[in-house]
Amino acid sequence: MMENSIAWILLFPLFGAVLSSLLGMANRKVCWPIGVLSALGAFGAGIMTLIRVIDSPDHMVVYLFGGWTLDSFPRGVGIEFRADLLAILITLIVLGVGLCVAIYSKLPVEQETPEKEGFFYPLFLLQITGLAGICLTGDAFNLYVLIEVAALTGYGLIAMGSKRAAAATFNYVILGTIGASLYLLGVGYLYIKTGTLNMVGINEFIGATEGLKESPTMQVAFVLICLGILIKMAFFPLHAWLPNAYCHAPTATSCLLAPLVTKVMIYVMIRMVLTVFGVDFSFESTLWSSVLPWLVVIAIVSAAVMALAQREIKRMLTYLIVAEVGYMVGGVWIYNYYGMVGSIFHIISDACMTLCLFLGAGLILRKCKTTRFDGLRGLFSKMPLTMTGFFVGGFSIIGLPPTCGFFSKWYLITGAMVAERWEYMVALLFSTMVMVVLFFRLIERIHLAVNESGENLGKGHGDLGLTKEQTRFSEGPLTMLVPLLSAAAVVLAIGIYNQEFVDLIEIFLDPFDLPGEPLSK
Amino acid sequence: MKNTSLIPVVLVGFLLFYASTDFPEWGDPQSPASSSPVSSHFIAKTGVDTEVPNMVTAVLADYRGFDTMLETVVVFIAGMAVLAILRNFSRKKPVKRGHEVSVEPDLIVTNTVRLVVPVIQIFSFYVLAHGHVSPGGGFQGGVLMGASFILIALSWDLERALTRFPINRCMVVAALGILLYAGIGVLSMALGGEFLDYAELEKVLPVSREMARYHAMLGVEIGVGFTVTAIMFALYANLSSRGRLEGGL
Numbered sequence: 001m002m003e004n005s006i007a008w009i010l011l012f013p014l015f016g017a018v019l020s021s022l023l024g025m026a027n028r029k030v031c032w033p034i035g036v037l038s039a040l041g042a043f044g045a046g047i048m049t050l051i052r053v054i055d056s057p058d059h060m061v062v063y064l065f066g067g068w069t070l071d072s073f074p075r076g077v078g079i080e081f082r083a084d085l086l087a088i089l090i091t092l093i094v095l096g097v098g099l100c101v102a103i104y105s106k107l108p109v110e111q112e113t114p115e116k117e118g119f120f121y122p123l124f125l126l127q128i129t130g131l132a133g134i135c136l137t138g139d140a141f142n143l144y145v146l147i148e149v150a151a152l153t154g155y156g157l158i159a160m161g162s163k164r165a166a167a168a169t170f171n172y173v174i175l176g177t178i179g180a181s182l183y184l185l186g187v188g189y190l191y192i193k194t195g196t197l198n199m200v201g202i203n204e205f206i207g208a209t210e211g212l213k214e215s216p217t218m219q220v221a222f223v224l225i226c227l228g229i230l231i232k233m234a235f236f237p238l239h240a241w242l243p244n245a246y247c248h249a250p251t252a253t254s255c256l257l258a259p260l261v262t263k264v265m266i267y268v269m270i271r272m273v274l275t276v277f278g279v280d281f282s283f284e285s286t287l288w289s290s291v292l293p294w295l296v297v298i299a300i301v302s303a304a305v306m307a308l309a310q311r312e313i314k315r316m317l318t319y320l321i322v323a324e325v326g327y328m329v330g331g332v333w334i335y336n337y338y339g340m341v342g343s344i345f346h347i348i349s350d351a352c353m354t355l356c357l358f359l360g361a362g363l364i365l366r367k368c369k370t371t372r373f374d375g376l377r378g379l380f381s382k383m384p385l386t387m388t389g390f391f392v393g394g395f396s397i398i399g400l401p402p403t404c405g406f407f408s409k410w411y412l413i414t415g416a417m418v419a420e421r422w423e424y425m426v427a428l429l430f431s432t433m434v435m436v437v438l439f440f441r442l443i444e445r446i447h448l449a450v451n452e453s454g455e456n457l458g459k460g461h462g463d464l465g466l467t468k469e470q471t472r473f474s475e476g477p478l479t480m481l482v483p484l485l486s487a488a489a490v491v492l493a494i495g496i497y498n499q500e501f502v503d504l505i506e507i508f509l510d511p512f513d514l515p516g517e518p519l520s521k
Numbered sequence: 522m523k524n525t526s527l528i529p530v531v532l533v534g535f536l537l538f539y540a541s542t543d544f545p546e547w548g549d550p551q552s553p554a555s556s557s558p559v560s561s562h563f564i565a566k567t568g569v570d571t572e573v574p575n576m577v578t579a580v581l582a583d584y585r586g587f588d589t590m591l592e593t594v595v596v597f598i599a600g601m602a603v604l605a606i607l608r609n610f611s612r613k614k615p616v617k618r619g620h621e622v623s624v625e626p627d628l629i630v631t632n633t634v635r636l637v638v639p640v641i642q643i644f645s646f647y648v649l650a651h652g653h654v655s656p657g658g659g660f661q662g663g664v665l666m667g668a669s670f671i672l673i674a675l676s677w678d679l680e681r682a683l684t685r686f687p688i689n690r691c692m693v694v695a696a697l698g699i700l701l702y703a704g705i706g707v708l709s710m711a712l713g714g715e716f717l718d719y720a721e722l723e724k725v726l727p728v729s730r731e732m733a734r735y736h737a738m739l740g741v742e743i744g745v746g747f748t749v750t751a752i753m754f755a756l757y758a759n760l761s762s763r764g765r766l767e768g769g770l
Contacts, residue, residue: 007716014594014703018696021601025689065587067709067718074558079587119605126598133591145591152595156602166606189540195557205553220540 005048006063006081006136009091010129012041013098017125024118031117032106038125039102042132043095046088053088059507060084062138076198082138085508086344089501090267091135093351096490097259098128104359104483105252108366112250113160120160120252127153127256131264140187140276141197143268147183147232150264151176154257158249168244175231175241183228189221199276206278213285222286225272233265233325236299243318251362254314259354262321263347266328270344273332279512283335296330297427299323304431307438311452313361313371316438317354320397323431324350330424331412337509337517339415342408344505345498349396349404352491356393359484360386363476373445374452378471385475385485387446392488394439396495399432404494411502418516571734573653581658582738586717590702593659593745597695600752604692607764626677634676641669649746653738659745666746667753674754679762682754688766691755698747705740 016038024031052061061083064070068078083091102124109120130150137143155176159169191197193215194205206212234242242262246254273282283289300323307319328350331343361371363386368375380387396405409428416425445451449458475481494501509517545552554560563580573579581589642665649662674682706717714721719737720730728736758766 004710004716007710011703011707011716014699018699018703021692022696022700025692063715065715065717066583067715067720068584074562076557076559077562077584079585116605116608119601119608122601123598123605126594129594141585142588142591145588145595148595149591149598152598152602156598156605159602159606192544192552192554195553195555196559198559201559215543217540217543220536223536 002048002052004063005045005052006061006083007065008045009042009049009095009132009136012038012045013125013129013132016041017122017129020125021118021122024121028115028117031121032102032109035102035105035121035125036099039095039099039128042128043092043099046092046095046132049083050088050092053083053085054504061088076139076196076201079142080138080198080200081136082200083136085504086267086270087135089344089504090264090347091132093348094128094131094135094260094264097351097355098131098256100355100359100483100487101252101256104255104362104480106479107477108251108362108480111366112252116160120157120250123153123156124252124256127157131260134264135267138199139197140190140199140202144180144184144187147180147268150261151180151232154261157253157257158245161248161250161253164244165248165250168241168248172241172245175238179228179231179238181228182224182231186221186223186225186228189217189224193217193221199271202276203278206281213281218281219286222277222282223288226269226288229265229269229272230329233262233269233329234322235325235329236295236303236322239303239322239325242322243315246318246321247312247314251365255355255358255362258317258321258358259351262325263328263351266325266332266343266347269329270332270340274512279514289333289335292333293330293421293424296326296333297423300326300330300427300431304434308434311373313364313373313442314358317357317361320357320435320438321354323434324354324397327409327412327428327431330427331415334415334419334421334424335515336415336419336421337514338411338418339516340509340512340514341502341505342411342413342415344508345404345411345501346408348501349408349491349494352487352494353393353396353403353405356389356484356487356491357397359480359487360390360393363480363484364390366480367474367476373442376442376446377449377451377457378466379446381471382473383475384473385481389481389484389488391439391443392491394442396491398435398439402495403491404498405491407495407498407502415516570731571738572731573735573738575653575655577656578652578658578738578742582652582741583719583734586706586719586741589741589745590699590706590717593699593702593748596752597699597748600692600695600755603756603759604688604764607759609764630676634672638669638672641665641672645669645746649742650739652742653735659742660749662742663746663749664753666750667757670750670754671757674757674761679758680767683758683766686751686754688755688758691751691758693751695748695751695755698744698749698751701744701747702741705737705744709737 016034020031020034023034049061053059063081065079105124109117113120127150130146130153133146134143134150137146155169155173158172159166190202193212194202196202196205212218231238246258249257303319303323303326307316307323310316310319328343328346331339331346363383364379365371367383392403396403399405399409413425413428416428450456550556563576567573567576567579571579571583645662645665648657648665649659652658670682670686673685705719709718709721710716712721712724719734722737723730723733726733726736
């Protein structure tokens with residue numbers, strides 16, 4: 001069990017999916033427990049793997065499928081899973097979010113997609129399989145297959161939503177397919193030039209071969225792979241699929257996909273830049289690295305402005321995701337040690353805070369039947385716990401200490417200053433201001449009687465124009481409230497124990513030799 | 522708008538041309554992809570490692586068996602997603618569409634299909650089981666088998682095909698296919714190897730390590746065949762009838 005823990009991370013949700021589709025035909029009631037149990041099993045296997053990674057001398061656990069071991073066969077004959085500290089941290093985030101949303105999903109699924117539990121849970125669990133596999137794999141083609149698993153389940157899960165979800169999914173299918181094809185084409189070019197699909201193999205080949213860094217084929221491969229991943233992560237001009245898809249998706253789906261899909265894709269970009277192409281190639285031999293930081297600035301500013309224009313919580317949150325993607329891409333491409341630490345840390349904290357916000361929005365939707373700003377008056381007295389959880393996420397997005405968002409943004413801004421990328425820093429601060437406006441406007445809508453069009457609905461003196469009935473304490477159900485509050489607790493805990501996380505990230509980044517690394521170590 | 526979409530097309534076209542300037546010569550034995558230790562290992566050692574004459578099958582089902590398992594899962598997901606989106610559980614009676622007409626199945630067509638279907642099905646078994654030696658395998662065999670059911674649905678009607686292969690049974694068979702594939706993997710894990718390390722199956726099979734790989738490959742190909750057959754037909758049945766599972770094309 002122990003030595004196969006990496007395989008079990010994928011096998012628990014895989015077998016859970018098959019079982020829930022088989023047993024779900026006989027009795028739909030068993031799907032939810034199977035979903036929760038297999039998510040729990042996968043999380044346990046993830047923790048076990050983390051312990052093994054930390055305990056091992058080089059902070060790395062390698063697993064070779066099919067027994068094609070490295071000592072008797074050349075590298076790349078079989079498929080390799082490599083869990084280094086970065087991979088296992090992101091995997092744990094995926095599994096943790098998966099577990100949270102699995103528990104949360106019981107009532108929303110019963111309400112929004114009645115009688116379809118037998119389809120929802122298999123897709124849900126396979127989504128977790130795909131995302132966790134993307135984080136762990138050490139093979140460029142296997143990564144493509146796993147991206148496909150994650151994308152196809154995503155299409156299915158989103159399209160199960162309202163009538164408009166189908167049209168939104170269609171957009172997503174087209175753009176997602178273009179993104180995946182570009183990635184695959186890039187991997188094909190890589191294979192032509194290096195003769196292997198194994199990530200370590202590619203990296204060693206690039207390092208050992210003269211003139212490969214200047215090769216047009218390699219340059220194009222790099223651009224195609226980056227472009228494919230940028231589409232998949234909804235980077236600003238390529239984000240068109242995201243807002244509609246996540247708005248019209250069923251609640252449980254958007255809670256699972258919104259915190260994870262974009263973040264996992266940023267992880268893929270970091271993996272490609274650092275461990276596949278290598279730092280030298282990615283930052284110094286390509287034209288790309290001088291263009292992208294400016295695109296990031298445009299992305300952050302435009303996404304923040306678009307978020308400001310929304311009058312509905314879920315839509316506003318989707319544009320926030322697009323802005324956050326800009327932060328993390330920027331942190332990678334300013335080519336600086338602190339920027340990279342910030343980017344990786346921000347993947348972790350952004351997943352947690354986005355989870356908080358979407359779980360909260362789901363609860364509001366269930367209780368108020370709307371997530372428009374106008375329907376929010378008096379929510380703090382009606383659902384104090386939900387709103388607390390929601391605003392912990394919100395404050396973390398703004399970056400207020402002691403939430404984790406503060407610390408990751410701190411590293412990003414430090415990176416911008418050390419690398420002297422002032423334009424990136426200004427964009428970060430601008431979007432922070434916008435987020436302050438967004439969330440304090442929400443608080444205003446909840447506490448004041450004035451609605452969006454400026455009418456005063458109350459009679460003054462704190463009267464919100466609501467009846468006693470409408471403001472009476474009435475919290476959401478426990479299966480939904482507990483995941484929300486634990487996500488909020490995790491946001492605070494990561495913030496308070498931020499040094500432990502940064503230490504792990506620094507151990508991971510140590511061999512890469514990025515500029516701006518502190519000399520004291 | 523139509524003209525602006527030309528810009529990315531031209532741009533990508535330029536990129537592809539630019540990339541091809543540095544390709545290795547066509548068929549160059551010294552190119553990295555041909556001379557890498559991985560390709561050489563596949564070419565020289567496949568027979569030694571697995572006893573399988575067909576290199577492609579060995580790479581597909583054994584060396585990179587984990588990829589193939591996930592591809593089977595992708596097929597399963599496709600069927601699941603289409604069912605999840607289209608299946609309508611409301612009891613409302615569907616409206617008949619304008620172009621639907623009911624005609625008796627044609628005598629010549631049905632009788633030809635009666636003759637052809639058994640041949641297709643036997644051929645699909647051959648393709649599936651012979652994948653080790655000649656081109657073929659689980660995906661191809663599964664598609665042929667699925668096609669035979671689609672042929673029945675086309676020449677009689679969907680109901681007739683569904684009485685032979687109901688949609689619930691489709692999903693059971695599809696799930697069993699994955700269960701078989703992953704089950705062989707877990708069994709080899711339980712016997713002390715890694716996931717999908719078929720060689721460990723020698724402890725339960727009366728054969729050598731290499732032959733254990735050979736037989737396990739047949740096992741996983743059968744799993745793939747199950748899933749592909751069932752999903753092929755499930756996709757046709759749902760898409761052709763908008764999820765109502767009656768009438769059809």
